Amino acid sequence: MSDTAILINTAVAVLATVLLIVKFKVNPVIGLILGSLYLGLSTQLGISKTIETITKGFGDIMMEVGLLIAFGVLMGSILNEVGAIRRLVERLLSVFGPKALPYSMAVAMSTVLQSIFVDVLIVISAPLARRMATKIGPMGTARLATAMAISLECGIIFMVPGVGALAVAGVLGVSLGKMLICGLLLVVPTVLLAVLIMSFLFRRGFWKPARDEQSVFEEDDYPQSTPNQPGSVRVGIDEGQQPQADPGAVKLAVGPEGKRETSLLLLFAPLLLSLILIAAGALAEIAKFQNGVLELLGNPVVALLIGLIGTTIVARGAIGQKGVEEAIGTGFKESGQILLLTGAGGSLAATVAAAGLGDILGGFFSASAVAPLVVVWVIAAVLHIAVGSVTLSVITAAGMLAPIAPALGLDPVLIALAAGAGSLFMIHVTSNTFWLLQSLLGQTVRGALKSVTVGVSVASVIALGLVLVMSIFI
Structure with missing residues (x-):
């Protein structure tokens, strides 16, 4: 088949997938698989080869990140159950003070809290941010809302164990250790600079409280629903169900009667230990330092398993065995769709590679006068504007770009980060995060x-x- 025909059929497959998801409300997982089927059949892979490619792509990505996503989600669910998020935000306020709260909150949410699903994190932390907004001045609502939006979306895409970071790393074959280190180096300055710039704009008149804010709810009041927007990928919320917040759902980290509140550092210690082990394993690999124990403990699957076991043990002392079991049950329910979505992204990546698109795009990128990473960013940005989901757009973009990574001569982690950056552009009314x-x-x-x-x-x-600066050194 000619290169032109392959390009046209690939474009049709992507556009059809977007229309199925946005216009006809087809579940994103089904939409991605249908797009993969069309691409395989239209590029003459044949029925057997197409199905084999889709199933193998799904299985390969699950082998890479399936357990990692599950372990991360379960840890986040348990931390949510013990009230660790509420306590962390309050501690940040007491340590850094009201003026620095948007920055400290943004760094915390984009790094250590990324094992928690974004919808859950918003519902838990938004009432706290609302109450604290009055303490940081007339632009408090604007600054905290922006800090939350930036940190939540950047964290899920750049920071391990955020589901977006795990998924795109798996699709592009990036080691989790390298993704963790590079993502951390990227996400912290990104959120700090973005919050600083937005705070400057707000102080110069960009924010008008009279028109940009509405009546604030009572301290313990929550809106009962948010609009059901097209194209949004609802993680942890059943299709058609509106996200609701129950103040009673936020359990305080207190143990059996008579026991003191569990230390906040102790609650987060297992998760932090996991990240340290993963980073140590990556640094040892880079330095070509061989040690059997470090190789075992630094393996992302083992490291996150250690974190999950540790979090479970600590949480038992805080909320009891029954509370832990409820949190784990919730985590299993929440992880289902993101696992399927990630697997479907792997299927698309495998089909794109089998269709031969990698060689075609590789030649285009090599001949292009535009920096390849900028083109990667644009592709992901266009997909996000069309689909309305950060996670879905970065997985789809990674699936399209995975076959050309070797031809670009770039480290795959740079492609992952550039695609992640592009998927953040223009979050708007099709995003569930926007309405929350x-x-x-x-x-x-x-x-x-x-x-x-x-x-x-x-x-x-x-x-x-x-990312362009990082590409000079990586």
Whole structure:
């Protein structure tokens, strides 16, 4: 088949997948598999070869990151159950003070809290942010809303064990240790610079409280629903069900009667230990230092398993065995769709490779005068604007770009980070995160377009610039 025909059929497959998800409300997993089927059959792979490629791609990506996603989700669910998020945000306020709260909160949410699903993290932390907004000045709502939007979306894409970071690393074959180190080096300056720039704009009149804020709910009041927007990938929420917040669902980290509250550092210690072990394993690999114990403990699967076991043991002393079992049950339910979505992204990547698109695009990228990483960013940004889901767009972009990674002569981690940066551009009304932040933080739609759409887009551009700088050294 000619190169032109392959390019046309690939474009049709991607557009059809987007239309199925956005226009006809088809589940993203089904949409990706249907797009993969069309691409395989239209490029004359044959029925057997197409199905074999799809199933193998699904299995390969599950082998890479399936357990990692499950372990990360379970840890996040348990930390949510013990009230660790509420206590961490309150501790940040007491340590860093009101003025630095947007920055400290953004760094915490984009790094250590990324094992927790974004919807859950918003619902838990938004009421805290609402109460604290009045303590940091007249632009408190704007600054905290922007800090939350930027940190949540950047963290899920760049920081291990965020599900987006795990998925794109698996699709592109990036080691989790390298993704963790490079993602950390990228996400911290990105969120700090983006929050700083947005705070500057807000102080210069970009934010108008009278038009951008709406009446704030009572301290323990939550909106009962958010609009059901097309194209959003709802992680941990059943299709058609509106995300609801139950104040009673936030359990305090207190143990059996008579026991003192569990130390916040102790609650997060297992998760932090996991990340340290993964990073140590990656650094040892880079330095070509061979040690059997470190190789075992630094393996991401083993490291996250250690973290999960440790989190479970600590949580038993805080909420008891029954509470831990409930949290684990919730985590298993939440992980189902993201595992399927990641697997479907692997199927698309395998089909694109089998169709021969990698060689075609590799030649285009090599001949292009535009920096390849900028083109990667643009592809992911266009997909995100069309689909409305950060996770789905970065997985789809990674699936399309995986076959050309060797031809670009770039480290795959740079492609992963550039695609992640592009997938953050222009979060808007098709995103569930947009509506959660709009309703739970007392913003008007106009206000959310500023704090979420503009704020995260600024972070997207900053991240691209930093990735280009990183490409000089990697």
